[in-house]
Amino acid sequence: MRDNDDTALLAAAVREAYERAAPVEIIAGGTRREFGRAPTGTPLSVARHAGIVAYDPSEFVVTVRAGTPITELEELLSQEGQVLTVDVPRFGAASTIGGAVAVGLTGPGRPYTGALRDAVLGARIVSGTGEVVRFGGQVLKNVAGFDVSRLMVGAYGTLGLLLDVSVRTARRPEAEEIVRLDRDWPTARVALRGWDSALPLTGACYAGGVLHVRLAGLAARVAEAHRIMGGEIGDAAVFTDLRDLRGAFFDRPGDLWRLMVPPESPWDPEDTVIDWAGAQRFWRVAGDATVVYELAARLRGQAMRLFGGDRSVGPWAIPPPATMALMTRVKAALDPRGILNRGRLYPAW
Amino acid sequence: MPIEATLGSIGRMNQTVEPSHHHLPAAFMRRLRRILPADGLLQKSTEVAAYECDGLPVYRARPRAVALPRIAAEVGQVLALCAEYQVPVVARGAGTGLSGGALPHPEGIVLSLARMNRILALDPDNRTARLEPGVRNLAVSEAARSHGLFYAPDPSSQIACTIGGNVAENAGGVHCLKYGLTTHNILALKFFDADGALHEIGGPTGEWPLDLAALLTGSEGLLGVVVEATVRLWPKPPSTVAYLAAFRSLEAAAASVSEVVALGLVPAGLELMDGLALSAAQAYTGIAYPEGSAAVVLAEVDGDDLTVALEGERLRAIFTAQGAFAVEQAVSDEDRRRLWLGRKSAFPAVGRLAPDYYCMDGTIPRRSLVAVLTEIGELSRRYGLPVANVFHAGDGNLHPLILYDAAIQGQLEQVEALGADILRLCLVHGGTISGEHGVGVEKLDGMCAQFTAAELATFHALKSAFDPHHLLNPGKAVPTPARCVEAGGMHVHGGHQPFPHLERF
Incomplete structure (x- = not known):
């Protein structure tokens, strides 16, 4: 794995951009550039800032530079029989851990193994003024100072340039198995609710009239769980494709949305894939975004535009004015001249 | 209002700072009363006395008034009014915090949310x-x-x-x-x-x-x-089993925890109690621990029956291999309750060993447990102050309890110096000054050691985004740069070396 520390160079670049009030577009692997709105600014690459800062397998925490490709990180962890605790999407070999944290998506394991933000223990960033600051740490419990490192997750790089992150790892499960069951969605949902306390689920999605369940853990337990559930052996690619938003449903052009809703929510729309045991619903729907936002609001959930279609929409609905103003003040606290990924998350940032 | 000036007027060692003679404006009080329910505003000194401190009673201050709203809208109106009159507000729940986070502001009001309990x-x-x-x-x-x-x-x-x-x-x-x-x-x-x-x-x-x-x-x-x-x-998991593993040394108990973690097991709980904590718990609860225990590790596994059986066997094997001379198992709710009782009542139990105790709270990497506990033992001897350890070992969250007598002149200062040394140890080993109890007023100086001036400035900037006039619990959690300069201004980032110049925090 490449081991190169570009901290000084990146901090200097942001500092210069701050002094000139000239926006920069933060790029690493470049595989997530289509997510969110189109930013303005000179590209600033973090790709060379790669490698492991600290890794003690017995502690189950790795501190890794933002430009490190996810697959390379996983390769290193696998030499110790470990994996990241959470399902991290990637979009090719160039996809980096920094990009994953910035966009903040979590794959199908989310309801069972947690969100990416749950796995982040600390981060070192370059602030919008070019200062190198560190928040959180490498230990599991830490309440000293505000939790700025988690704030970075999903902020699309608008609050800081990520230098390195400390994330949790876990022992690789002894066994993994995919089970497919033919069910209608309401029946599937009832079954999932019964299983998730007792069986070692690490994923549950529903597409094309089929419930796909991923089991992982001790071999004896996985086998026992499969026996209890019934169904046929499924295809592991169902879950990796879903994680990486790949395959027939995702590869088409046009707007791709995700709705985060209470898992029991009723669901009528066509052209969807249900993930996270019901809590996340991918939806292919063209045209007016307000239709999507309204459905999400009706279900007391949220909608986020992922990619495809009109980049000037989303990714999130604009919150009420007082809250938008608060978020804008938070943005200004970390990036006072609005130079980091300008326009990526909201038009005026 | 300058934060440092108000902090300076907070009472220590059971002296309560009375509100200064400047009263809150009459119009403010009138409007505050109008917002709240009839019994929702306390002003008499006998009434507000109960709000003088939280779970860290060495810090006390008397608020001007205590507001007790019943609905959210009242909270919003109280805050808007305080913003209008620039009155500091300290929000409070049950007041059980251990770092002085709910310590009242002598110029301000306490906003108790206790009645909003639906x-x-x-x-x-x-x-x-x-x-x-x-x-x-x-x-x-x-x-x-x-x-x-x-x-x-x-x-x-x-x-x-x-x-x-x-x-x-x-x-x-x-x-x-x-x-x-x-x-x-x-x-x-x-x-x-x-x-x-x-x-x-x-x-x-x-x-x-x-x-x-x-x-x-x-x-x-x-x-x-x-x-x-x-x-x-x-x-609720279908099955839960708790284990108690008894060791003849604290080091062996700590090493067993590191081993459980290193092997990738994630029990629902993994706690450690040292000999002093055990004898206190035994005297307090009547629970008998295995004869000759210098330390015990408590572990709980939960899940389906098969998982609990498999993981339980692994745990037992690790404990035995690490030198446990007895491993007890509790399956029924009643047995588990008894087994955890000693742990959950450990703080009051230890509290009976001395007139006062001071609970510390830092986190370290789990690999450093043996080293840090050994060093805490040495510090305890050097200061001549007993320290009991009863803590969340599985996530490296230490709770050393320092026993002392506040009535003895200068002993609290000794305790704080020992506490500062313990927190410094946590930083040196790559940990943090607070795992779960918060910074409050207690660890402001420690923050200077854990964060740089730029990082503290970021915290202040974020605070200003939510609270431009610094009226919400001002002076807590994040120290000003001036205070850090006064405290020594030293910074041990991620600290991998000793910092002898760092005097105390």
């Missing part, structure tokens, strides 16, 4: 509960029990402490190794900022364009006042 909704199908901030932590699990669900964070004060306070402190507990801290169990928050503007953040999965919930959780009342929290409920 469970607004329980949704067993979606496994969530919508709560007012004054709901007691344990009441959530009690309400969820009939649905086979529970609320996971379980700080030892869970009988009394409130959800609002838990959010403010990012409370943990004995089961957070597996189920996470408060921050991992909050899905949505409604809160007022310092100007009294209401914000609703989060949602069914907790996601939001900016993770403001993460920022609010653990912010110690500096950023906003939470008036509603939606929390995640977990299905």
Whole structure:
């Protein structure tokens, strides 16, 4: 794995951009550039800032530079029989851990193994003024100072340039198995609710009239769980494709949305894939975004535009004015001249 | 109002700072009274006396008034009024915090959320509960029990402490190794900022364009006042077994914890009690620990029967290999309750060994447990102050309890110096000065050691985004640069070397 520390160079670049009030577009692997709105600014690459800062397998925490490709990180962890605790999407070999944290998506394991933000223990960033600051740490419990490192997750790089992150790892499960069951969605949902306390689920999605369940853990337990559930052996690619938003449903052009809703929510729309045991619903729907936002609001959930279609929409609905103003003040606290990924998350940032 | 000036007037060692002779404006008090229910404003010194301190009673101050709203709208109006008159506000739950986070401001009011204690909704199908901030932590699990669900964070004060306070402190507990801290169990928050503007953040999965919930959780009342929290409920596991492993040395017990962690096991709880804590617990609860125990490790595994059996066997094997001379097992609810009783009552039990005790709270990497506990033992001998260790070993969260007598002149200062040395140890080993009790007023100087001036400035900038006039719990949690200069201004970032020039914090 490449081991190169570009901290000084990146901090200097942001500092210069701050002094000139000239926006920069933060790029690493470049595989997530289509997510969110189109930013303005000179590209600033973090790709060379790669490698492991600290890794003690017995502690189950790795501190890794933002430009490190996810697959390379996983390769290193696998030499110790470990994996990241959470399902991290990637979009090719160039996809980096920094990009994953910035966009903040979590794959199908989310309801069972947690969100990416749950796995982040600390981060070192370059602030919008070019200062190198560190928040959180490498230990599991830490309440000293505000939790700025988690704030970075999903902020699309608008609050800081990520230098390195400390994330949790876990022992690789002894066994993994995919089970497919033919069910209608309401029946599937009832079954999932019964299983998730007792069986070692690490994923549950529903597409094309089929419930796909991923089991992982001790071999004896996985086998026992499969026996209890019934169904046929499924295809592991169902879950990796879903994680990486790949395959027939995702590869088409046009707007791709995700709705985060209470898992029991009723669901009528066509052209969807249900993930996270019901809590996340991918939806292919063209045209007016307000239709999507309204459905999400009706279900007391949220909608986020992922990619495809009109980049000037989303990714999130604009919150009420007082809250938008608060978020804008938070943005200004970390990036006072609005130079980091300008326009990526909201038009005026 | 200059934060440092007000901090300087906070009483120490059972001296209470009386409000200065400047009264809050009569118009302010009149309007405040109009906002609140008839019995919702306390002003008499006998009434406000109960609010002088939180769970860290060495710091005391008397507020000008205590506001007790019953509904969210009243909270917003109180905050807007305080913003108008520039009156400091200290939000308070049950006052069980251990770092002085709810210490009143002598020029301001206390905003008690204790009467807003309704469970607004329980949704067993979606496994969530919508709560007012004054709901007691344990009441959530009690309400969820009939649905086979529970609320996971379980700080030892869970009988009394409130959800609002838990959010403010990012409370943990004995089961957070597996189920996470408060921050991992909050899905949505409604809160007022310092100007009294209401914000609703989060949602069914907790996601939001900016993770403001993460920022609010653990912010110690500096950023906003939470008036509603939606929390995640977990299905009660079908089977739970607790283990008690007895060791002849503290080092062997600590090493066994490191080994459990290193092998990748994640029990629901993994706690350690040293000899002093054991004898205190034994005297207090009547629970007999195996004869000759110098330390015990308590572990709990939960899940389906098969998992519990398999993981339990692994645990037992590790404990035995690491030198445990006895491993007991508790399966029934009653047996487990008894086994945990000693742990959960350890603080009051230790409290009976001396007139006073001081509870520390730092986190270290689990690999450093043996080294740090050994060094704490040496420090204890050097200072001549007994230290009991009873803590969340599985996540490296230490709680050394320093025994002392506040009536002895100068002993509290000795205790603080020892505490500072212990926190320095945590930093040197790559840890943090607070794992779950918060910074409050207690660890402000420690913050100077853990963070650079630029990092502290970032915290202040974020505070200003929520609270431009620094009226919400001012002077807590984040020290000013001036204070850090005074405290020595030293900085040990991630510290991998000793810092002899760092005098004390």
